[in-house]
Amino acid sequence: MDAIQLILENTVLARPFLCPEIRLHLITEACPLWRAREPDLQRLGLADPFWGFCWAGGQALARYLLDRPHQIRGRTVLDVGCGGGVEAIAAARAGASRVIAVDTDPLAAETARLNAAENGVVLETLAVDPLERPWPDVEVVLVGDLFYEEAFARRLLGWLGEQAGQGKEVLVGDPDRGHFPGAAGELLAEYRVPADVDLGGSHLRRAGVYRMARSNPPG
Amino acid sequence: MKILVTAKRVTDPDVKIKVKPDGSGVITEGVDYKVNPFDEIAIEEAIRIKEKGQAEIVVVSIGPSEATKEIRNGLAMGADRGILVVASEVLDSFAVARILHKIVSEEKPDLILMGKQAVDGDNNQAAQILAELLGWPQACFASKITLSDDRKKAKVVREADGGLDHVELDLPAIITAELRLNEPRYASLPGIMKAKKKPLKEIPLASMGVDTKPKVVWHKFSEPASRKAGIKVPDVPTLVQKLRNEAKVL
Numbered sequence: 051m052d053a054i055q056l057i058l059e060n061t062v063l064a065r066p067f068l069c070p071e072i073r074l075h076l077i078t079e080a081c082p083l084w085r086a087r088e089p090d091l092q093r094l095g096l097a098d099p100f101w102g103f104c105w106a107g108g109q110a111l112a113r114y115l116l117d118r119p120h121q122i123r124g125r126t127v128l129d130v131g132c133g134g135g136v137e138a139i140a141a142a143r144a145g146a147s148r149v150i151a152v153d154t155d156p157l158a159a160e161t162a163r164l165n166a167a168e169n170g171v172v173l174e175t176l177a178v179d180p181l182e183r184p185w186p187d188v189e190v191v192l193v194g195d196l197f198y199e200e201a202f203a204r205r206l207l208g209w210l211g212e213q214a215g216q217g218k219e220v221l222v223g224d225p226d227r228g229h230f231p232g233a234a235g236e237l238l239a240e241y242r243v244p245a246d247v248d249l250g251g252s253h254l255r256r257a258g259v260y261r262m263a264r265s266n267p268p269g
Numbered sequence: 270m271k272i273l274v275t276a277k278r279v280t281d282p283d284v285k286i287k288v289k290p291d292g293s294g295v296i297t298e299g300v301d302y303k304v305n306p307f308d309e310i311a312i313e314e315a316i317r318i319k320e321k322g323q324a325e326i327v328v329v330s331i332g333p334s335e336a337t338k339e340i341r342n343g344l345a346m347g348a349d350r351g352i353l354v355v356a357s358e359v360l361d362s363f364a365v366a367r368i369l370h371k372i373v374s375e376e377k378p379d380l381i382l383m384g385k386q387a388v389d390g391d392n393n394q395a396a397q398i399l400a401e402l403l404g405w406p407q408a409c410f411a412s413k414i415t416l417s418d419d420r421k422k423a424k425v426v427r428e429a430d431g432g433l434d435h436v437e438l439d440l441p442a443i444i445t446a447e448l449r450l451n452e453p454r455y456a457s458l459p460g461i462m463k464a465k466k467k468p469l470k471e472i473p474l475a476s477m478g479v480d481t482k483p484k485v486v487w488h489k490f491s492e493p494a495s496r497k498a499g500i501k502v503p504d505v506p507t508l509v510q511k512l513r514n515e516a517k518v519l
Contacts, residue, residue, distance in 0.1 A: 077458065086458045103462055198466040226312060228468045247459040 053119045053160045056094075057101075061161075063168065066104040066136060067244045072143070074134050077102035078249055080098045101134045101158035106243040107195025108133065111223030111258035112224035114239050115192075119144035128152065128188040130180045130196065130206075135162030135173060137194040137223065142171035149173050150188070152180040181209045185218075193222045204230035214262045223259035235260030270440075271325045272315045273378035276343045277305040278336040279389040292415050292489045304339040307384025309346075310446040313453035314414060315382050316347040320422070327376060329357055331368055333472045334484035337469055345456030349424035351467070352376075356474035356481075362394035369395070370402045371479050378441065379420070385410050385445040406438040409445040416440075425461070462518050 053246065054064045057144045058103035077083050077099065091097055115122055123145035129138035132151035139162075142149045149171075156177035165174040185191075191213050197203045207230075214220045224230040225243060238261055242254040273355050280286055282300040289296055304312075315326045328343035330336045331354040340351035354368055374382065386393035393409075400407035412425035413431070420440065427434040438444075456464070474481065502508045513519040 084458055087455045088461060091458065091461070098462075098465065099458070101461065105466070149364070158387060165418070200469075200471060246463045 053157055054164065056096075057157065057161050057164060060096075060268050061102055062101075064249060066109050067249065068241060069104075069116060070142065071116065071138060072139055072165075073114065074104055074136060074139075075102075075161055075168070076104060076249065077133070081212075083255070098110060098155070099157065101153070101155065101161040103197040103247045104136050105248075106246060106255060106257045107184065107193075107197075107223035107227075107244050108136045108223035109194075109223070110239075110259055111137040111192060111194045111221060112115040112239040113241055115140040115144045115219070116225070122146045122190060125189045126150075126187050127190045127192060128180065128185050129173075129192045129194070131193065132162045132175070132236075133158050133194070135165050135175075137192045138162060138173050139166055139169050139171055140164065141190070141192060142173060143169065146190070147206040148187075150176065150185075151174045152178060154179050162177075181205065184211075188213075188218060191218050193220070195223055195225065195227070197222070197224050197230035198227040200229055207231075207234060210262055214231045214264050217264065219239060220262035222260045222262060223257060224260065226254050230260070232260075235262045270318075270323070271327065271376065271378040272318060272380045272382060273327050273329060273373060273376055274308070274312050274315045274343065274348065274381075275383045275395075276308045276312065276328050276336075276339045277384070277387045278302050278330060278332045278339045279305045279387055282306065282388045288454070288490045288492050294487070294490055299405070302335070302339070304342050305384050305387045305389075307386060307388070307448070309342075309384075310448070310450050311346060311382040311384050312343045312346055313451045314446060315380075316454075316513045317451065318380075318414075318416060319327045319347065321416075327352060327378065329369065330354070331360065331365060331374055331474070332378075333357055334471070338426055340469055341464045342456065344452060344467045344469070345460040347460065349467065351469040352473050353469065353471045354477065354500040355471050358474075358481070358485070359389075359483070360481055361483040361485040362390075362392045363398055363484050364479075365395045365404055366398035367479050367481065368474065368477065371477055373403060380403075380423070380440055383443065383445045385447055396443050400443045401517040403441075403443070405506075406442040407444070408438055408442065410489050412447045412449045413443050414444060414450070427511050461463050 064076045077194040126148045127141045127146045129151040132153045138151035151173045159175040159177040163175045239259045245255045245256040287296045326348035328348045328351045360388040383396045411425045411427045415424040
């Protein structure tokens with residue numbers, strides 16, 4: 051099935067709890083996919099549709115950017131592991147001059163592109179591993195809710211340390227998933243965000259937005 | 270309350286296993302794995318207890334790194350976090366119980382739910398040994414579990430050989446799940462996706478300081494002898510003659 055058709059047929063437009071000014075193609079209770087089980091997902095080739103949900107860390111980071119446009123206006127931004135791209139869209143809306151949204155999953159990159167169009171902004175979307183290449187023009191690196199798996203978190207942290215060491219501003223949204231060490235960044239803001247896939251906000255959890263230290267990349 | 274549940278990664282019980290030609294074990298190449306069905310029932314029971322009140326559910330597995338899949342399955346059903354003790358060696362029930370004992374001494378759960386046995390080795394020992402190590406009450410083969418309102422006691426209906434055994438335990442306690450305890454739910458997409466981001470800690474077995482020297486040693490594995498084909502007899506007298514002279518049952 052065509053990627054765009056697959057995304058459109060399995061999502062509805064909805065507004066994340068913390069960023070109601072942004073509309074995203076999301077998998078909600080209204081979608082048949084909501085009730086899909088593991089074998090259904092395998093049949094559809096959709097083992098991990100992270101792009102269909104607006105995760106807590108991404109929402110917090112997006113809220114932070116929307117409320118402080120001066121921090122991002124006119125700058126070149128890279129969104130690492132963009133998923134549906136909520137933080138990339140927030141950066142574009144806040145006035146970033148150029149936003150590159152990257153995810154290893156081609157469906158995520160496609161969803162981010164569709165979501166951007168829905169919000170009247172343009173993203174450069176790429177389906178590559180962002181940790182495998184240099185980004186010389188990038189000034190700001192965004193990371194929304196990627197610190198959830200130990201081995202990848204270690205790899206990501208090392209890479210972000212290098213980016214910060216090169217003078218890039220690295221902003222991380224993390225809802226205490228346990229693999230982003232507080233010592234690696236300065237806490238800029240805290241939010242109460244819906245716990246994961248719950249769109250309505252019946253269960254809220256804390257999420258922090260951090261700026262990674264420029265010197266001494268954490269080991 | 271905190272509930273600790275086990276989730277062993279076992280060879281798919283619906284697939285016929287084959288013994289290695291040299292009898293040293295079972296062929297594991299190309300074999301499908303899944304969570305031990307009795308453990309899945311234990312996880313379902315923990316989630317039902319949580320749904321009736323507050324509870325944190327910790328899913329524990331011991332096995333290769335791939336066993337994170339079985340833990341994530343439990344998290345997708347509704348458990349809160351996972352612990353995988355990464356071990357590649359063959360462990361007997363006593364070693365498993367000692368590893369769990371170490372985890373329990375750190376986690377301090379109020380209730381441990383386990384499958385009554387794992388469908389690979391069918392030992393049916395780890396829970397009983399763990400109860401002994403902890404000095405906790407145990408109720409194995411539970412087909413019904415009812416917690417008291419203050420969650421200090423559990424009433425358990427056990428499936429015993431001669432009928433049903435009704436027991437009451439003080440918590441903390443260990444209860445093992447029988448087939449008829451419940452029917453586990455299937456996780457659907459929101460649960461599966463949530464589970465991807467739930468905390469799962471991996472602990473190398475070697476770092477735990479637990480003596481896992483086996484008390485049971487497996488010497489040889491062999492497949493059951495294949496059944497001999499039957500014969501057809503032309504008439505009743507021949508049947509009677511064969512039953513009398515060959516089968517010697519008359």
